[in-house]
Amino acid sequence: MTANDVMTEIRDANLSYLMLAQQMIRSDKATAIFRLGIDKHIADLIAGLSNAQILKLAGTHMMLARFRFDDSAILGMLTNYNKDRTLAQSHAAILMAGQPIEEIV
Template sequence: MSVKNATDAVWELNMSYLWLAQRLLQEDRATGMFRLGLTADVADALTSLSIKNMIDLSSSGQVVCVLRPSQLGVVSTFTRPTLPVDIARLHVALAFASGRFNNEELL
C-alpha cells in the first residue's frame, strides 16, 4: 500500500467502500443491502452516485462507512478459540440480521 498520509488513506477507504457497495447492490440488491447493513433509501442513494459524486464524497476527509464489528462482542466472537470459524461466522451473521450487537447476544 503506497498511502502517504491519513487523508490519502481515508480517500482510498471511501472510494473502495463506495465502489464495492455499488457493485454488491448491482449484482444482488437484497444480499448487498444485508452485507452492507443498508436501508433501501441508502442503497438507492449509493447506487445512483456518479463517479464524480463518489470522488467528491471520498474527498470529504471523513470515513463514509461504518464498520459493524466495532462492538466488542462481534470482534471477540471471531477471536475466541473455542468456536469453529464457520459457527462463529454464522453467529455473527445472525446477530447482524437481528440488529442485536451487544455482548450478551453474541456470547
C-alpha cells in the same frame, strides 16, 4: 504519518468502499443491503451515484464506512480462530442481522 497522508488514506478507503458497495448493490441489492447494513433508500442513492459523485464523496475528510457492531462478543466471534470458526462467524452474522439499520440524520 502526516495529516495529508491520513486524508489520502481516508479518501482511498472511502473510494474503495463506495465502488464495492455500488457493485454489490447493482448485482444483488437484497444481499448488499444486508451485508452493508444500510436501508433500501441509501442503497438506491449509492447505486445511482455517478463516477464524479463517488470521487467527490470519497474526498470528504471522514470515514464513510464504520464498524457495524459495538459488542465485543461479536468482534470476538469474528476474530476467533478455533475449530468452529464457521459456526462462530455464522452466529455473529445472525446477531448482526438483528441490529437496527444505520440511518443518516
